Amino acid sequence: MKLAIQKVGEELAITLPADLVARLQWGSGDLLEAEVIAGGLTLTRIEAAHDQVMRIAEDVMDEYRTTFEQLAKM
Secondary structure (H helix, E strand, C coil): CCCCEEEECCEEEECCCHHHHHHHCCCCCCEEEEEEECCEEEEEEECCHHHHHHHHHHHHHHHCHHHHHHHHHC
16 A cells, blocks of 8 residues: 655645554544654554553453442342
């Protein structure tokens, strides 16, 4: 896939096609980490703090599901 570098104000930008972003499950506002490699660049989505908290909450809910169900009956 070829992408063009474009000038936006005083900066340079690369626009990612919507189908590529969808395949990567990225979205507007996601933070990316860029790493220069031999002859190129890698982009990696940085897990947002909210995503991290939600993953922990889901783990806790799974572990204590029976307890939460009993508490909900009270």
